[in-house]
Amino acid sequence: MSPQPSLSDRIAPLTAALESQVIAWRRDLHAHPELGNREFRTASIVAEHLRSLGFDEVKTGVAHTGVVGLLKGGKPGGVVALRADMDGLPVTEEVELPFASKARAVWNGEEVGVMHACGHDCHVAILMGVASILASLRADIPGSIKFLFQPAEEMPPEGEEGGAALMIKEGALENPTPQAIFGLHVTSRQPAGVIGYRPGPTMASSDKLKITVQGKQTHGAAPWLGIDPIVTSAQIVLGLQTIVSRTLDLNREPAVVTIGAIKGGVRENIIPDSVEMRGTIRSFDEGMRDAIHERITTLAEGISAASRASCKVCITKNYPVTRNDPVLTEQMVPTLTRVASTGPRPMGIEVVPKATGAEDFSFFQRLIPGLFFFVGVTPPDIEPTKAYSNHSPRFVVDERGLEVGVRALANLAVDYLATKAE
Structure with a gap:
C-alpha cells in the first residue's frame, strides 16, 4: 500500500482545480470595491463562504466589517493565523477591463471614485481559496488556522478607528491566540508569480x-x-x-x-x-x-x-515598522522556495529591498511572530520598473500570480503547524 501524499503534495492539485474560481472571486471583488470600514458586501461574501466550508467559528462585525474564521484541524497541534485586507482606495479606475470598477462613494466628505488600486481584491480572493483548500484537508491538519479578513488597511475615515489595531483591540488574536501569522501583498515591482521576502525591517x-x-x-x-x-x-x-x-x-x-x-x-x-x-x-x-x-x-x-x-x-x-521575525522567516523560507520553484509556472524567489510603503500588518507582528511577503503580478511583457505601481489608477494585475499566493499561504500554514506537532 503506497503512503498517503503529504499535505503539501495535496495542496498543488487542489489549487490548480480552484484557480479559475479564485480569479472569478477576484474579478467580482474588483468590480465592487468598498472603502475602509464600509466593506459590507465583501465581508458578507467572505462570511458566507467560510460558513459554507463548515468553519468551526465565523465572527463578523469585528472592527466594523472584519471577519474572523477558525478552522480546527482533525489532529491536535498549534495555532497559526492568515490575514487578508479587504478595502479599496478613493481612486477612479483608468484601466479598460470588463470588470473595471465604476463604484463611487463618499470619503471624508468628498465624493470619489473607488478602486482596488492596491490589490486587496487579490488578497481576499487568495485567502478565500486557501480556506477552501485547507477545509478540504482539515482531517489531517495538526492544529487550527485562524483566518483574518481585515478592513481599513488603507486607514479608516477621519474620526473613526479601524484596521488591524482595532481588530486586535476587539480580540481577533484571542481564543485561541496564534503562535505565528502570515500575510502577503501583490506587487507591481516583481514579475507575475515571483515571491519576494525580507527578514527583519521590511516596510517602513x-x-x-x-x-x-x-x-x-x-x-x-x-x-x-x-x-x-x-x-x-x-x-x-x-x-x-x-x-x-x-x-x-x-x-x-x-x-x-x-x-x-x-x-x-x-x-x-x-x-x-x-x-x-x-x-x-x-x-x-x-x-x-x-x-x-x-x-x-x-x-x-x-x-x-x-x-x-x-x-x-x-x-x-x-x-509601526513591518518587521518580519528573523527566526520565523528563516524557518519558513524553505516553504516559500519550494512553492516558488514548483507549480504550473515556477518563477522563483528573491530577497527584496526595504520598501518605504507601510502596512498595518505590523500591528499583528508586534504581538506575535509574523512573516509578510510579496507576490509579483506584473505581466511578463512589462518591465516591473516601468509598470504602474500599486495605488495608481492604472494598476493592473496578471492573475497568474494568484495561484502562487494561494499555494504559498496554504503551504506556510500546514508546514508551520507540522513543526508544532513534532
Whole structure:
C-alpha cells in the first residue's frame, strides 16, 4: 500500500482545480470595491463562504466589517493565523477591463471614485481559496488556522478607528491566540508569480505630519508691516530636508520626511495669517522614528521663532515598522522556495529591498511572530520598473500570480503547524 501524499503534495492539485474560481472571486471583488470600514458586501461574501466550508467559528462585525474564521484541524497541534485586507482606495479606475470598477462613494466628505488600486481584491480572493483548500484537508491538519479578513488597511475615515489595531483591540488574536501569522501583498515591482521576502525591517513605519505656521496678515506690497508665514514655511520645508541628510546615521536605516501639501493665502497681493503644511514620515527603526519627530518639532519651532512667527507641530503615529521575525522567516523560507520553484509556472524567489510603503500588518507582528511577503503580478511583457505601481489608477494585475499566493499561504500554514506537532 503506497503512503498517503503529504499535505503539501495535496495542496498543488487542489489549487490548480480552484484557480479559475479564485480569479472569478477576484474579478467580482474588483468590480465592487468598498472603502475602509464600509466593506459590507465583501465581508458578507467572505462570511458566507467560510460558513459554507463548515468553519468551526465565523465572527463578523469585528472592527466594523472584519471577519474572523477558525478552522480546527482533525489532529491536535498549534495555532497559526492568515490575514487578508479587504478595502479599496478613493481612486477612479483608468484601466479598460470588463470588470473595471465604476463604484463611487463618499470619503471624508468628498465624493470619489473607488478602486482596488492596491490589490486587496487579490488578497481576499487568495485567502478565500486557501480556506477552501485547507477545509478540504482539515482531517489531517495538526492544529487550527485562524483566518483574518481585515478592513481599513488603507486607514479608516477621519474620526473613526479601524484596521488591524482595532481588530486586535476587539480580540481577533484571542481564543485561541496564534503562535505565528502570515500575510502577503501583490506587487507591481516583481514579475507575475515571483515571491519576494525580507527578514527583519521590511516596510517602513508611517506617520502623519501637520505644521501650522502663524504669522501676521498684511498687504503684499508692505511685507514689513506683517509676519510672512509663507516665507517661514518655505524655510521650514528646506530645513526639514536636512534632518535625514545631515542628522541621521543612515548606516543604520534609511528614512524619509516629505511635505506633500502646502495651503496658505487666497490672492497674490495678500500675505496671509497662516500656512498649513502636511507630510509623511517613514523610518525603519523605532528609535530613529522618535528622533525624527523630536527634530522636526525643534527645527520648525526654531525657524518660526527666528522669523517672529509661531508654529504648531502635530505628528500622528499611524503604522509601526513591518518587521518580519528573523527566526520565523528563516524557518519558513524553505516553504516559500519550494512553492516558488514548483507549480504550473515556477518563477522563483528573491530577497527584496526595504520598501518605504507601510502596512498595518505590523500591528499583528508586534504581538506575535509574523512573516509578510510579496507576490509579483506584473505581466511578463512589462518591465516591473516601468509598470504602474500599486495605488495608481492604472494598476493592473496578471492573475497568474494568484495561484502562487494561494499555494504559498496554504503551504506556510500546514508546514508551520507540522513543526508544532513534532
